[in-house]
Amino acid sequence: MSITTFVTVSVIKIVIAFAVLLSAVAYSVWLERKVVGHIQNRWGPSYVGPFGLLQPLADGLKFIFKEDLTPPHVYKPLYIAAPMLSLICAVTSIAVIPVGNWVDVAGLHIPLQITDLNIGLLVILGITSMGVYGVALAGWSSNNKYSLLGGLRASAQMVSYEISLGLSLIGVLIVSGSFSLRQIVDAQAGHFWGFIPRWNIFHGQEVAFFIYLMSAYAETNRVPFDLPEAETELVAGYHTEYSAMKFAMFFMAEYANMITVGCVATLLFLGGWHGPIFGPPLLQVILPVFWFVLKVFCFMLLYIWVRGTLPRFRYDQLMAFGWKFLFPLAVANLVVTAFIVAVRA
Amino acid sequence: MLHLALFSIFGAICVAGAVNLLIQRHPINSALSLIAVLASLAVEYLLLGAEFVAAVQVIVYAGAIMVLFVFTIMLLNAGEEERTPGSRVAILLGIPGMLVGSILVAWALLRYSGTGSVSVGALPGPPNTIAQLLFHEFLLPFEVTSVLILIAIMGAVVLASREETARPARKEQG
Numbered sequence: 191m192s193i194t195t196f197v198t199v200s201v202i203k204i205v206i207a208f209a210v211l212l213s214a215v216a217y218s219v220w221l222e223r224k225v226v227g228h229i230q231n232r233w234g235p236s237y238v239g240p241f242g243l244l245q246p247l248a249d250g251l252k253f254i255f256k257e258d259l260t261p262p263h264v265y266k267p268l269y270i271a272a273p274m275l276s277l278i279c280a281v282t283s284i285a286v287i288p289v290g291n292w293v294d295v296a297g298l299h300i301p302l303q304i305t306d307l308n309i310g311l312l313v314i315l316g317i318t319s320m321g322v323y324g325v326a327l328a329g330w331s332s333n334n335k336y337s338l339l340g341g342l343r344a345s346a347q348m349v350s351y352e353i354s355l356g357l358s359l360i361g362v363l364i365v366s367g368s369f370s371l372r373q374i375v376d377a378q379a380g381h382f383w384g385f386i387p388r389w390n391i392f393h394g395q396e397v398a399f400f401i402y403l404m405s406a407y408a409e410t411n412r413v414p415f416d417l418p419e420a421e422t423e424l425v426a427g428y429h430t431e432y433s434a435m436k437f438a439m440f441f442m443a444e445y446a447n448m449i450t451v452g453c454v455a456t457l458l459f460l461g462g463w464h465g466p467i468f469g470p471p472l473l474q475v476i477l478p479v480f481w482f483v484l485k486v487f488c489f490m491l492l493y494i495w496v497r498g499t500l501p502r503f504r505y506d507q508l509m510a511f512g513w514k515f516l517f518p519l520a521v522a523n524l525v526v527t528a529f530i531v532a533v534r535a
Numbered sequence: 536m537l538h539l540a541l542f543s544i545f546g547a548i549c550v551a552g553a554v555n556l557l558i559q560r561h562p563i564n565s566a567l568s569l570i571a572v573l574a575s576l577a578v579e580y581l582l583l584g585a586e587f588v589a590a591v592q593v594i595v596y597a598g599a600i601m602v603l604f605v606f607t608i609m610l611l612n613a614g615e616e617e618r619t620p621g622s623r624v625a626i627l628l629g630i631p632g633m634l635v636g637s638i639l640v641a642w643a644l645l646r647y648s649g650t651g652s653v654s655v656g657a658l659p660g661p662p663n664t665i666a667q668l669l670f671h672e673f674l675l676p677f678e679v680t681s682v683l684i685l686i687a688i689m690g691a692v693v694l695a696s697r698e699e700t701a702r703p704a705r706k707e708q709g
Contacts, residue, residue, distance in 0.1 A: 309590045319597075326602070327605070329609070330605075338609065349602055
């Protein structure tokens with residue numbers, strides 16, 4: 191492939207992935223409002239467009255036209271940089287996420303992924319670990335007690351749960367034997383005894399999936415671990431002093447992170463784009479992408495369902511749960527997985 | 536060509552970050568400059584074909600350790616650096632001394648080590664090669680290092696808990 195074709199193909203893929211991710215972010219906000227509304231026996235957004243489907247557009251316009259306030263007491267350079275950092279770190283990880291098989295377009299054999307790296311999973315972990323700074327610096331630079339407390343809580347929580355998150359992924363890595371997300375998914379093709387899909391979640395990684403799920407909720411600061419923005423005690427946590435588009439950037443970063451977490455769960459535990467594939471060639475290209483999107487969608491739905499049903503933890507409960515329960519469990523899972531793999535080899 | 540250009544750009548960012556680290560007066564700005572230094576070092580590793588080391592550099596140093604730095608600065612609410620006559624003397628003596636020292640080191644390295652270049656990919660870079668080296672050839676040093684880190688952690692726990700026991704026992708609140 192020549193350099194010009196490579197650049198053209200990459201730019202097209204980046205534009206498509208970015209557009210899809212941002213609209214997915216907008217519509218997961220709509221989905222969340224709608225589903226939580228129905229859980230609480232209300233309608234949710236219903237005025238703008240059919241079923242309130244144009245609500246995200248209206249919200250976006252509102253955010254853009256709102257006055258962009260900068261409180262006088264903030265530390266300006268970091269106050270402005272923090273939301274950008276959050277959003278950049280949240281959307282960059284889409285670059286290594288594969289959404290489907292290879293396609294043949296105009297004589298080119300292209301993977302449905304912006305780039306396939308042999309350290310793909312590590313790249314995602316690296317980018318998400320940099321995302322902590324956005325939240326921490328927002329809390330600090332706002333020069334406000336509530337913001338600082340929210341920022342401190344968020345960074346402490348994200349650092350603590352990152353450990354069990356990472357350990358839960360190592361079990362999968364041992365089973366698959368690769369850091370490349372495409373190879374991890376390829377290793378999950380086929381079935382056990384002809385009918386159970388060979389996904390990692392049915393491959394002895396059930397406990398790892400549970401640990402991942404819990405840590406992911408804490409990493410993305412979602413209910414039941416949304417203490418950084420606990421509105422009953424901290425006003426809005428680290429983004430108390432933010433308004434208009436800067437606030438929207440934090441909001442988008444949160445949802446983009448949820449989608450990334452969903453994608454990683456799908457790729458590592460739920461078999462990626464594997465599913466029943468049939469029909470004409472065009473359908474065979476579309477179906478894997480459809481299965482991938484469906485799995486991520488189910489994961490998002492689970493997130494929203496949990497938000498609609500569970501109350502918030504206390505902070506000491508959160509830390510105790512992370513360090514005294516999840517962390518030892520993750521280590522135990524790692525040791526058992528390594529032992530079984532070593533015995534089989 | 537592109538490779539060399541990128542390497543020089545990130546090298547320049549790295550040095551600029553390091554200088555900025557020293558110039559900045561507020562600890563949080565210095566910490567952020569250090570993050571920039573560590574992140575651009577990771578890019579340099581990547582350009583040298585050591586992708587695993589680059590990723591670990593970002594996750595461990597730029598991600599985890601520096602978060603703790605920033606966290607501590609935020610928690611202690613550390614203020615701006617104070618300048619005293621002593622620090623002026625340190626600047627006057629330190630900057631020329633450091634320049635002379637680094638020139639000497641660079642000269643010695645160029646003079647006495649081989650100046651031949653290594654092509655990208657000649658040294659171990661992919662994760663599986665690194666794993667082979669760590670868990671086969673260098674297993675003993677690797678394990679000894681982990682014991683060393685464990686001792687450091689235990690030392691930190693002992694130091695942190697001593698204050699608790701030295702404090703007079705509080706009365707139980709009925």
